[in-house]
Amino acid sequence: MEDGRSTSEYPGRVLAAIPAFNEEASLRTLAQSLATSLPGIDVAVVDDGSRDGTAALARSLGFTVISMPSNMGVGCAMQTAFQYAAAHGYDAVLRLDADGQHPPAEARRLFEKYAETKADLVVGSRYLKESGRVSSRIRGLASHMLSLFIGTICRTQVSDPTSGFWLVSTPLLECFARDFPTDYPEPEAIAILHRLGYSFAEVGVDFRTRRHGRSTIGSLDAAYFMVKVIIALVADRVRHIDKRDERRHVLRAISTHGRGLT
Amino acid sequence: MDIISKRIIMTAMSLFLIGVTLEAVRRRSLRERYALLWLLSGLAVLMSAAFPSVPDFIARHLGITFIEGASYLFSFFLMMVIFHISIAISHLRATLEAQARRIALLGAEVERLRGERDKPQP
Numbered sequence: 020m021e022d023g024r025s026t027s028e029y030p031g032r033v034l035a036a037i038p039a040f041n042e043e044a045s046l047r048t049l050a051q052s053l054a055t056s057l058p059g060i061d062v063a064v065v066d067d068g069s070r071d072g073t074a075a076l077a078r079s080l081g082f083t084v085i086s087m088p089s090n091m092g093v094g095c096a097m098q099t100a101f102q103y104a105a106a107h108g109y110d111a112v113l114r115l116d117a118d119g120q121h122p123p124a125e126a127r128r129l130f131e132k133y134a135e136t137k138a139d140l141v142v143g144s145r146y147l148k149e150s151g152r153v154s155s156r157i158r159g160l161a162s163h164m165l166s167l168f169i170g171t172i173c174r175t176q177v178s179d180p181t182s183g184f185w186l187v188s189t190p191l192l193e194c195f196a197r198d199f200p201t202d203y204p205e206p207e208a209i210a211i212l213h214r215l216g217y218s219f220a221e222v223g224v225d226f227r228t229r230r231h232g233r234s235t236i237g238s239l240d241a242a243y244f245m246v247k248v249i250i251a252l253v254a255d256r257v258r259h260i261d262k263r264d265e266r267r268h269v270l271r272a273i274s275t276h277g278r279g280l281t
Numbered sequence: 282m283d284i285i286s287k288r289i290i291m292t293a294m295s296l297f298l299i300g301v302t303l304e305a306v307r308r309r310s311l312r313e314r315y316a317l318l319w320l321l322s323g324l325a326v327l328m329s330a331a332f333p334s335v336p337d338f339i340a341r342h343l344g345i346t347f348i349e350g351a352s353y354l355f356s357f358f359l360m361m362v363i364f365h366i367s368i369a370i371s372h373l374r375a376t377l378e379a380q381a382r383r384i385a386l387l388g389a390e391v392e393r394l395r396g397e398r399d400k401p402q403p
Binding site: 063065083084085086087088089091095098099102103106201 | 381
């Protein structure tokens with residue numbers, strides 16, 4: 020996979036990273052849409068200890084398979100993908116969910132947003148309209164409260180803090196390879212960006228509803244989830260940050276020592 | 282039960298706790314670093330039995346009995362033990378995650394090399 024082509028829309032080599040836990044049923048459909056929408060893109064499936072044939076299927080589809088020794092959670096799986104991408108010299112990681120709720124065709128919007136803003140993290144938001152205003156269709160108070168809370172911490176609008184449809188560019192990629200939150204990775208990572216000097220942008224995308232399996236947090240009581248996330252966010256806010264994770268330090272480390280030193 | 286019998290029972294209990302802890306350390310089923318707080322918990326009860334002025338002091342100020350005062354002291358150390366264990370678990374979790382990531386990446390690398398090796402030579 021060393022000679023993987025870059026996608027035409029992104030100025031560099033992109034790795035599509037797909038964390039998967041028992042997603043055999045939906046992986047084939049995702050592979051088809053990837054082949055249509057992002058032909059030639061390198062794909063790494065991080066199999067997070069699946070008990071079904073996820074890994075074997077991913078291998079037969081020609082994807083790189085990174086198998087976690089046991090189910091470690093999506094944060095740990097994603098950090099593994101970031102480490103893989105950094106070690107193999109990728110410039111960006113496009114994160115897609117294995118259940119197909121992030122249509123590869125919509126990745127174009129993330130690439131466009133990157134071209135426009137050069138943001139270290141571009142997030143595909145379910146709740147953002149093209150006009151840049153938060154849609155009124157925000158499901159549930161919990162999600163809205165969470166986005167308000169993170170928005171206050173980051174001093175910027177975060178309409179969809181739990182979205183996993185991400186485009187992570189270097190140097191943030193190197194930072195995430197070193198250190199990535201594991202409890203509630205998406206909102207926690209977004210909340211810490213601001214403190215480390217990384218930039219963030221959102222773009223409205225159409226999510227597809229899940230066709231197979233169930234979401235890892237879907238069955239949890241939303242309010243309970245929100246309380247736990249807010250506690251984690253407050254902990255992140257008061258926590259001492261590692262200077263080596265700051266944007267300028269990571270950039271300096273890359274120019275001195277090269278990539279993938281995690 | 283008079284105060285002397287209570288103190289004798291407390292002494293026996295604390296000596297038992299200290300003995301079990303030391304034996305576990307000797308058999309290497311408990312690491313020294315996790316044994317320390319258990320030993321301190323046992324010693325707290327032993328000291329309460331030997332020198333009743335401390336639990337007496339607590340009891341007088343909280344308006345409770347001597348034995349309740351001693352229990353408070355013991356509970357405090359138990360809470361310290363539990364907190365210590367929570368920290369140890371968090372640390373273990375971080376170590377485990379780092380090792381899982383390493384294993385996963387090495388596995389992917391082995392698979393890639395195996396694929397290259399088995400590729401038909403041109």
